[in-house]
Amino acid sequence: MLQRRRRGNxxxxxxxxxxxxxxxxxxxxxxxxxDLNEAISLYRAAAGLRPLGNPKRYLSLRALAxxxxxxxxxxxxxxxxxxxVTLGRAALQLCPPGHPDRCKSLNNLARDLGIKFEKHPDxxxxxxxxxxxREALVLRPxxxxxxxxxLHHLACCLRYRYGNLGVVADxxxxAIELYRVALELRPxxxxxxxxxxxxxxxxxxxxxxxxxxxxxLEESMAxxRAALELCPPGHPxxxxxxxxxxxALRTKFEKKxxxxxxxxxIELSRAALELHPxxxxxxxASLGNLAHCLRGQYDNEGALxxxxxxVTLGRAALELSPPGHPDRASSLKDLACHLTKRFETQxxxxDxxxxxxxHRAALVLRPxxxxxxxxxLHHLACCLxDRHAILGRPTDLEQAVLLGRAALELCPPGHIDRAASLNNLACSLGTRFEKQVDMxDxxxxxxxxxxxLELHPxxxxxxxSxxxxxxRCLRHRYQSQGLVADSEEAxxxxxxALELCPPGDPDRAASLNNLASTLGIRFEKQGDMCDLEExxxxxxxxxxxRPxxxxxHFQSLQSxxRCLRxxxxxxxxxxVADxxxxxxLGRAALELCPPQHPNRVPSxxxxxxxLRERSEKLxxxxDxxxxxxxxRAALELCPxxxxxxxxxxETxxRCLRARYASQGMVSDLEEIVVLGRAALELSPPGHPxxxxxxxxxxxxxxTRFEKQxNxxDxxxxxxxxRTALE
Numbered sequence: 001m002l003q004r005r006r007r008g009n010x011x012x013x014x015x016x017x018x019x020x021x022x023x024x025x026x027x028x029x030x031x032x033x034x035d036l037n038e039a040i041s042l043y044r045a046a047a048g049l050r051p052l053g054n055p056k057r058y059l060s061l062r063a064l065a066x067x068x069x070x071x072x073x074x075x076x077x078x079x080x081x082x083x084x085v086t087l088g089r090a091a092l093q094l095c096p097p098g099h100p101d102r103c104k105s106l107n108n109l110a111r112d113l114g115i116k117f118e119k120h121p122d123x124x125x126x127x128x129x130x131x132x133x134r135e136a137l138v139l140r141p142x143x144x145x146x147x148x149x150x151l152h153h154l155a156c157c158l159r160y161r162y163g164n165l166g167v168v169a170d171x172x173x174x175a176i177e178l179y180r181v182a183l184e185l186r187p188x189x190x191x192x193x194x195x196x197x198x199x200x201x202x203x204x205x206x207x208x209x210x211x212x213x214x215x216x217l218e219e220s221m222a223x224x225r226a227a228l229e230l231c232p233p234g235h236p237x238x239x240x241x242x243x244x245x246x247x248a249l250r251t252k253f254e255k256k257x258x259x260x261x262x263x264x265x266i267e268l269s270r271a272a273l274e275l276h277p278x279x280x281x282x283x284x285a286s287l288g289n290l291a292h293c294l295r296g297q298y299d300n301e302g303a304l305x306x307x308x309x310x311v312t313l314g315r316a317a318l319e320l321s322p323p324g325h326p327d328r329a330s331s332l333k334d335l336a337c338h339l340t341k342r343f344e345t346q347x348x349x350x351d352x353x354x355x356x357x358x359h360r361a362a363l364v365l366r367p368x369x370x371x372x373x374x375x376x377l378h379h380l381a382c383c384l385x386d387r388h389a390i391l392g393r394p395t396d397l398e399q400a401v402l403l404g405r406a407a408l409e410l411c412p413p414g415h416i417d418r419a420a421s422l423n424n425l426a427c428s429l430g431t432r433f434e435k436q437v438d439m440x441d442x443x444x445x446x447x448x449x450x451x452x453l454e455l456h457p458x459x460x461x462x463x464x465s466x467x468x469x470x471x472r473c474l475r476h477r478y479q480s481q482g483l484v485a486d487s488e489e490a491x492x493x494x495x496x497a498l499e500l501c502p503p504g505d506p507d508r509a510a511s512l513n514n515l516a517s518t519l520g521i522r523f524e525k526q527g528d529m530c531d532l533e534e535x536x537x538x539x540x541x542x543x544x545x546r547p548x549x550x551x552x553h554f555q556s557l558q559s560x561x562r563c564l565r566x567x568x569x570x571x572x573x574x575x576v577a578d579x580x581x582x583x584x585l586g587r588a589a590l591e592l593c594p595p596q597h598p599n600r601v602p603s604x605x606x607x608x609x610x611l612r613e614r615s616e617k618l619x620x621x622x623d624x625x626x627x628x629x630x631x632r633a634a635l636e637l638c639p640x641x642x643x644x645x646x647x648x649x650e651t652x653x654r655c656l657r658a659r660y661a662s663q664g665m666v667s668d669l670e671e672i673v674v675l676g677r678a679a680l681e682l683s684p685p686g687h688p689x690x691x692x693x694x695x696x697x698x699x700x701x702x703t704r705f706e707k708q709x710n711x712x713d714x715x716x717x718x719x720x721x722r723t724a725l726e
Contacts, residue, residue, distance in 0.1 A: 012049060013046045013049035013050050013056070013060070014046075014056075016042045016043070016045050016046035016049070017042070017043065017046045017059070017060060017063065019042055020038075020039040020040075020042035020043045020046065020063065020067075021039075021063070023035040023036075023038050023039040023042070024036065024039040024063075024066075024067060027039065027070075028070075033074065036067060036070060036071055036074070037071075039067050040064065040067045040068060040071065043060055043063050043064040043067060044064060046060045047060035047061060047064055057094060058090075058091045058094035058095055058101065058105065059101075061087045061088075061090050061091040061094070062087070062088070062091040062101075062104070062105060062108055064084075064087055065083075065084040065085075065087035065088045065091065065108060065109075065112065066084075066108060068080040068081070068083050068084040068087070069081060069084040069111075069112050069115065072084065072115070073115065076325075076326075078119075078120065081112065081115065081116050082116075084112045085109065085112050085113060085116060085125075088105070088108055088109035088112055089109060091105050091108075091109070092105045092106065092109050102139065103136050103139040103140060103146075106132045106133075106135055106136040106139070107132075107133070107136045107146075107149065107150065107153070109129075109132055110128075110129040110130075110132035110133045110136065110153060110157070111129075111153060113125045113126070113128055113129035113132070114126070114129045114153065114156060114157050114160070117129065117157075117160060118160070118326075119326035120326065121164065121370060121371050121372070123161075123164065123165070123369075123371065126157060126160055126161055126164070127161075129157050130154065130157045130158065130161065133150060133153050133154035133157055134154060136150045136154075137150040137151065137154055147185065148182055148185045148186065151178050151179075151181055151182040151185070152178075152179075152182050152196075152199065154174075154178055155173075155174040155178035155179050155182065155199065155203070156174075156199075158170040158171070158173055158174040158178070159171065159174045159202075159203055159206065162174065162206065162416070163206075163371075163416075164371035164372075165371070165415070165416075166411075166414065166415040166416025166417060166418075167414070168210065168211075168414075168416075171203065171206055171207055171210065172207075174203050179196070179199050179200040179203050180200060182196055182199070182200075183196045183197065183200055193227075193230060194227040194228075194230035194231050194235075194237055194241065195227075195237065197223045197224070197226050197227035197230070198223070198224065198227045198237075198240070198241055198244060200223055201219075201220045201221070201223035201224045201227065201244065201248070202220070202244055204216050204217075204219055204220040204223070205217065205220045205244075205247070205248055205251065208220065208251070209251070210416060211460075212459050212460050212461050213459075214255070217248065217251065217252055217255075220248050221245065221248045221249070221252065224241060224244055224245040224248055225245065227241045227245075228241045228242065228245060238275060239272045239275035239276050239282055239286065240272075240282065242268045242269070242271050242272035242275070243268075243269065243272045243282075243285060243286060243289045245265075245268055246264075246265040246266070246268035246269040246272065246289055246290075246293060247265070247289060247292075249261045249262070249264050249265035249268070250262065250265045250292065250293050250296050253265065253296060253300075254296065254461075255461060257300075257504055257505055257506045259300065262293065262296055262297055262300065265293045265296075266290070266293045266294065266297060269286065269289050269290035269293045270290060272286045272289065272290075273286040273287065273290055283320065284317055284320045284321065284327060284331075287313045287314075287316050287317040287320070288313075288314075288317055288334060290313055291309075291310045291313040291314055291317070291334070291338065294306045294307075294309055294310045294313070295307075295310050295338070295341065298310065298341070299506075300506060302550070302551045304345070307338075307341060307342055307345060308342075310338045310341070311335070311338050311339060311342060314331075314334055314335035314338040314339075315335060317331050317334065317335070318331040318332065318335050328365060329362045329365040329366055329372065329376070330362075330372070332358045332359070332361050332362040332365070333358070333359065333362045333375060333376060333379060335358055336354075336355040336356075336358035336359045336362070336379065336383070337355070337379060339351040339352070339354050339355040339358070340352065340355045340379075340382070340383055340386070343355065343386070344386075345551075347390075349387075349390060349391075352383060352386060352387055352390070353387075355383050356380065356383045356384065356387065359376060359379050359380040359383055360380065362376045363376040363377065363380060373410060374407050374410045374411060374417050374421065375417075377403045377404075377406050377407035377410070378403075378404075378407050378417075378420060378421065378424050380403055381399075381400040381401075381403035381404045381407065381424055381425075381428060382400075382424060382427075384396040384397070384399050384400040384403070385397065385400045385427065385428050385431055388400065388431070388435075389431070394435075397428065397431060397432050397435065400428045400431075401425070401428045401429060401432060404421070404424050404425035404427075404428045404429075405425060407421045407424065407425070408421040408422065408425050418455065419452050419455040419456060419462065419466075422448045422449075422451050422452040422455075423448070423449070423452045423465075423466070423469065425448055426444075426445040426446075426448035426449045426452065426469065426473070427445075427469070429441040429442070429444050429445040429448070430442065430445040430472070430473055430476070433445065433476065434476075437480075439480070442473060442476055442477055442480070443477075445473050446470065446473045446474065446477065449466065449469050449470040449473055450470060452466045452469070452470075453466040453467065453470055463500065464497050464500045464501065464507055464511070467493045467494070467496055467497040467500070468493075468494075468497050468510070468511070468514055470493055471489075471490040471491075471493035471494045471497065471514060471518060472490075472514065474486045474487075474489050474490040474493070475487070475490045475517065475518050475521055478490065478521060478522075478525070479521050479525075482525060487518065487521070487522045487525070490518045491515070491518055491519070491522070494511070494514055494515035494518050495515065497511045497514070497515070498511045498512065498515055508545060509542050509545040509546055509552070509556075512538045512539075512541050512542045512545075513538075513539075513542055513559070515538055516534075516535045516538040516539055516542070516559070516563075519531040519532075519534055519535045519538070520535055520563075523535065523566075529567075529570065532563065532566060532567055532570070533567075535563050536560065536563045536564065536567065539556065539559045539560040539563055540560060542556045542559070542560075543556040543557065543560055553592065554589050554592045554593070554599065557585045557586075557588050557589040557592075558585075558589050558603075558606065560585055561581075561582040561585035561586050561589065561606065561610075562582075562606075564578040564579070564581050564582040564585070565578070565579070565582045565609075565610060565613075568582065568613070576614075576617060576618075579610060579613055579614055579617065580614075582610050583607065583610045583611060583614065586603070586606050586607035586610055587607060589603050589606070589607075590603045590604065590607055595637070600634075600637060601634050601637050601638060601644045601648070602644070604630045604631065604633055604634040604637075605631070605634055605644075605647065605648070605651060607627075607630055608626075608627040608628075608630040608631045608634070608651065608655065609627075609651070611623040611624070611626050611627040611630070612624060612627045612654070612655055612658065615627065615658070616658070621659075621662065621663075624655060624658060624659055624662075625659075627655050628652065628655045628656065628659065631648060631651055631652040631655055632652065634648045634651075634652075635648040635649065635652055645682060646679055646682040646683065646689070649675045649676075649678050649679040649682070650675075650679050650689075650693075650696075652675055653671075653672050653675040653676055653679065653696070653700075656668045656671055656672045656675070657672055657700070660672065660703075666707065669700070669703060669704055669707065670704075672700050673697070673700050673701065673704060676693070676696055676697035676700050677697065679693050679696075679697075680693045680694065680697055691724045694720045694721070694723055694724040695720075695721070695724050697717075697720055698716075698717040698718075698720035698721045698724070699717075701713040701714070701716050701717040701720070702714065702717045705717065
């Protein structure tokens with residue numbers, strides 16, 4: 001038929017269009033890419049035969065746009081999608097208000113703009129898509145066969161806008177109004193009901209993430225379980241529903257800390273990944289979802305194998321998004337976050353360096369105007385703050401503050417990420433205060449944390465962290481300026497935070513710890529034994545939550561031992577049991593610090609100090625001997641230049657001094673003098689321990705003079721005492 005209608009024949013354009021339509025129908029059924037390419041060529045030819053003014057021109061333009069849009073989704077060539085949008089605009093112009101096909105043209109153009117926004121965000125085009133969908137919805141009143149399509153696509157676009165601009169009204173309209181109405185149009189038995197259930201569930205999950213509300217999350221999960229029942233094994237949407245239900249379960253675990261939820265989330269994520277093998281278009285999303293679930297399990301159980309798998313999954317996802325891929329920036333960011341988590345555990349600076357490099361690469365792909373730029377600024381600032389804590393580079397901290405300010409500018413009042421941005425900048429300023437002690441930084445951090453807390457009212461899932469952060473800064477200000485009001489407010493905030501963490505909550509240990517720290521600072525200032533007693537009870541509770549094998553068990557042992565040591569010091573005549581328990585805890589802590597462990601030297605010092613105290617109390621020379629051996633071991637681990645060498649010299653000399661006083665061994669006295677000279681070399685003029693070092697060495701030289709009558713020792717002691725007085 002096409003051959004009989006030669007060029008110039010009045011019906012050739014129709015024949016071209018009919019053949020193109022048939023090929024396109026076969027493509028949609030059999031997915032033969034050659035059919036789609038031929039259909040595009042034929043529609044182009046037909047459009048060429050229907051110049052401006054031809055009543056069927058808009059049909060050719062719209063059909064060609066539809067085919068190009070499908071080819072973009074199959075092959076990812078942006079030029080196809082851009083041309084589809086251009087053709088869609090031209091087709092819409094040919095269908096003015098009142099035209100019978102205006103609604104379809106509105107819908108098609110809006111759909112392509114929405115697709116384009118997903119991969120190449122442009123808020124202006126998203127706004128246009130929303131307006132087009134609204135107009136199409138008006139043209140499809142209740143009872144119209146295509147009303148569902150308009151409801152669905154308008155809701156999707158509003159959800160996109162919410163995700164990028166954080167306007168809660170968009171979420172409410174999409175979740176409460178549009179998706180619920182759309183679900184009513186897909187009753188039980190409808191083949192697309194599972195998709196409608198899933199859309200409403202995901203939107204409700206977004207609302208929970210923003211506003212909280214256990215009932216909202218439960219409804220979301222119930223909808224997803226209903227959707228999963230409608231997608232048995234073999235159903236094309238089963239993998240997507242598995243992923244979404246896993247995400248909701250992971251979120252519930254973060255709130256309720258029920259390990260069963262997390263275990264189920266991991267099982268569902270693994271099942272989804274099996275349904276998305278290599279080459280599947282949804283494999284990328286499944287890799288990311290499983291990685292996030294395993295991250296949650298690692299945070300809860302501390303199994304290193306989980307974290308290693310998370311990093312492996314992140315690298316696999318990045319391989320699926322090479323340079324130029326629309327998801328590359330998010331892949332770079334996710335892998336960087338996984339490496340940062342591993343750095344926090346293993347303290348391998350290479351992980352942090354790689355994370356910073358990846359975040360910088362993601363930031364380049366998210367220039368000014370990109371809706372995800374905030375995320376890259378935020379995470380890069382956090383990593384630079386971490387690197388500053390390790391390497392002490394001032395430039396890292398300064399850059400972190402600058403990035404934090406830039407991120408905050410992208411989050412005006414009402415923005416979904418404003419609270420996170422306020423919190424991050426406050427954190428960087430707090431760290432800079434700790435290094436530079438500029439009260440302006442601390443004051444600004446407190447102001448920012450107060451603003452964050454206001455955005456996290458009672459019932460908000462992030463209120464706990466906001467309470468903790470503000471309490472910590474007020475604790476610093478109290479420590480610096482001694483304002484009683486700061487300590488009182490910090491304690492009130494800490495107690496409220498603890499109330500939000502009942503037994504079994506994963507944050508309970510941190511909350512107990514922070515409240516104990518605030519009480520500790522007030523005890524140092526005011527000396528109220530009631531504060532010390534409460535601290536001890538809090539630290540005992542922490543230790544129960546962090547038993548042997550927990551990654552923070554060492555810290556909990558040390559904290560409780562320190563408090564018991566202080567209580568013994570305040571009432572040593574009746575509290576020998578405190579000292580005994582502190583020694584027991586110290587031994588347990590030391591066992592967790594093998595040679596070369598960064599905390600071995602402090603652990604040796606603490607245990608040695610407690611043993612020396614018990615030796616003085618009970619006159620048991622065995623404790624003193626053990627203390628000396630521990631301090632010799634500490635000194636061996638502190639070569640020249642080590643930050644703890646001075647303390648090791650001073651404390652070993654103190655123990656040897658005690659043994660000399662008891663046993664009179666000349667070798668001890670000689671060693672004491674040698675240690676004192678080494679300590680004095682490490683305390684030059686201006687050093688806070690300079691005067692003490694001068695006086696101690698003078699004392700030891702005078703002691704040796706009394707023993708050996710060498711006048712040079714006395715002369716040197718006199719000179720040292722004169723220097724100490726200057």
